[in-house]
Amino acid sequence: MDDYEAFLDRALKQAPAVKTDDTRFVVPMPKIFSEGRTTVLENFGDIVDVLRRDAEHFMKYLLRELGTAGKIEGRRATFQGRFSSDVIKSHVDSYVEEYVICSECGRPDTHLIKSDRVLMLKCDACGGHRPIAKRRVQKEAPKEAVREGEVYEIKIEAIGRKGDGIAKLDKYTIFVPNVSKGDIVKVKVKKVSGTLAFADLVERVS
Numbered sequence: 001m002d003d004y005e006a007f008l009d010r011a012l013k014q015a016p017a018v019k020t021d022d023t024r025f026v027v028p029m030p031k032i033f034s035e036g037r038t039t040v041l042e043n044f045g046d047i048v049d050v051l052r053r054d055a056e057h058f059m060k061y062l063l064r065e066l067g068t069a070g071k072i073e074g075r076r077a078t079f080q081g082r083f084s085s086d087v088i089k090s091h092v093d094s095y096v097e098e099y100v101i102c103s104e105c106g107r108p109d110t111h112l113i114k115s116d117r118v119l120m121l122k123c124d125a126c127g128g129h130r131p132i133a134k135r136r137v138q139k140e141a142p143k144e145a146v147r148e149g150e151v152y153e154i155k156i157e158a159i160g161r162k163g164d165g166i167a168k169l170d171k172y173t174i175f176v177p178n179v180s181k182g183d184i185v186k187v188k189v190k191k192v193s194g195t196l197a198f199a200d201l202v203e204r205v206s
């Protein structure tokens, strides 16, 4: 009995140690630079190491989300077109949410399994599991909406009569002051009215 209690004691003491494990799950900020019309993600390998997922799977996801072509080159990845680190980070975060983090306990100690041809995320920490596909559909629905307070990367397609830049995003028309036609900019939406959105310039991408 004493042995059992001692064991229980140890087990309980060890429990919080598992928790401190979570703090080590810090996905590195994407380090990027542009080479002409190509974006190089310098620390792709470091990110994959933290995610503990298949590099090809992760890459395929990024390419689909960015809507571009690219390839893995050793520890780096390259993408056609120019993308800011924030844009890449947002897709990395979505990947983490969809393919890494357990929705039951919020831990990253998970792995992917195929069950009846459905991809499942199985949690090693709590034993919870969920299908990937289902969650994805739920997540994608609100993505189209332009929302107040959110930052978007857009291309200024025209200048309106009052001098504001005009960009299209899905069904939305976004107005931004202090930009030129052809600018690719990051803007923060301050007001949405129907399918019209009014935004402030955050930074010029190119």
Ligand SMILES: [Zn+2]
Pocket (backbone or CB within 6 Å): 102, 103, 104, 105, 106, 107, 123, 124, 125, 126, 127, 128
């Ligand atoms: Zn879990």
